[in-house]
Amino acid sequence: MEYKDYYQTLGVERGASADEIKKAYRKLVRKYHPDVSKLSDADAKTKDINEAYDVLGDAEKRAAYDQLGRGHRAGEQFRPPPDWGEQFDFGGGGADDIFADLFAHMGRGRHARHGGHQMRGEDIHAAVRIDLRDAYHGGSRTVSLRMPHRDGHGRVTMREKTLDVSIPKGVTPGQQLRLAGQGHAGAGGGQAGDLYLEIAFNADPRYRVEGAHVYENVPVTPWEAALGASVSVPTPSGSVEVTVPPGSQSGRKLRLKGRGIPAAHPGDLYLILDVVLPPANNDRARELYQAMAREMAFNPRTA
Template sequence: MMAARRDFYEVLGVDRNADTDEIQRAYRKLVRAYHPDVNKDPGAEDRFKEISEAYAVLSDPEQRRRYDAFGHDFRQVPPHVDPADYARAGTRTSGGTWRSAPAENFGFGTDVDLDDLLGGMFGRRGRQRWGPVPGADQEAQLTLTVEEAYHGGRRGITLPGGRRLDVTIPPGVTNGQRIRLPRQGGRGSDGAPAGDLHLIVRIADHPRYRVEGRDIHTTLPLAPWEAALGATVPIDTPGGEAKLKVPPGTSSGRRLRLRGRGMRNPSGPAGDFFAEVRIMVPATLTDAERHLFEQLAAASRFDPRRRP
């Protein structure tokens, strides 16, 4: 038996009344703990996908509203269904899904087959006598590079079974986000429309960037004199080259931020771009460099191992 899906609020560990900032803070904390790049536990990747899907829904006001109304069925319930009618038709389980209420809740008595009565409204498949049956919704994974997710654009994909589609990727998609392709799912019968295809976005590992929500992280190599004296240095971002100001006295491990240079967001503020400093020294020194470093060592009273 398939395990019930966990409630998205439970996945993120937040109250159902949590605001957007609370949801984002919880997501960032969990991503740092379960990102496959940092957590090698065999179950970390599945947990990361679960966290990403929950955040993609709860951080979007419209998807959250429908999820609160319909639970995990929110993608299958037609837009015209009234949440109050749906609530009278069933009760939410602990997994965020719904089960049918007794038929007498609708005033039809106990001899009515509620599944037959409501099959069309709630996505269940009616029996043969009900005529044409709409196609089932389907899911597929869409793996993107950081740059593809940032810029969006057109992309050809091959689905299981060999079917090819050209997909429009909106700019700024995030891990776990779904792209809905109407009428590209399972075929309907007797002339009924096909179901929808939901592409679940996965952002692939990148040699330079790490994505957390809409924030992008990278490392910034600095020469010792740039870190000590301060500098303005060029840095690559998915949106192009930017200039980053390094304050004097910067040590390895310090995070510098470029506001709004993270992942784009069509419906709100963009994420931030973070660069973690790594101070680099030459693997080999020229005679002049060695002489200068020896002069610095003799003149400096700085002790990096002294406790404050």
């Protein structure tokens, strides 16, 4: 049999606390989940991560694993001592059977029957991408997850599960939506785990989001910036009329209070002015620029 270093798999020290192990597991699952990761070996990595957490996330299994694996390195071939299984009560089975359960099977998120008791299924963590507009108005998404399934013969396959998810108005990046009972199935009639979907926004060149605040670049002409103007600006919540103050420069921020994401504490919408010069691509345009150069005598490097 081949020894697997589960601490190494999760990237934690052997003395890590239960909270540290759980935090490392959740971080890695989000990173390598096949629905999120583009890596070709995402399935295999997710399997290894689940396997490691199935053991290290259970205090009794972890103690048995530490006792058995002391002094061994990942990849080494070895057999447990004949009397090893007598040290731990796992509800029947010899040492080799226990060892195979701890080291050779995919992590089952504690679905397995343990001593005949009901056990709650493991939670699942995944990511869902939405448009910024969905955060303003709410919406829905169809989410497909690839989940491990164990048949009656102990074989594990990946199955696709499709869910229709309602996106509530006011969600922000990093917020998690909890779908009760949509995680891994429980064992022995135990309750199913939950599905946690972490919100991420699709990239949009028009907007930048920080928490509930939204930043939007607004192009304006030189005369609108210099003389002031009222301009119509499309925003995620609809078009608004905005007053550009006279003498505005590129980079000036106009704050629209409460016009950001309508979260529990609504954010603000910041409009960042971007002065855009018309091209000098014909004779008349060049004449106008030449007249400005003669009559205004403006030098921004000495102003």
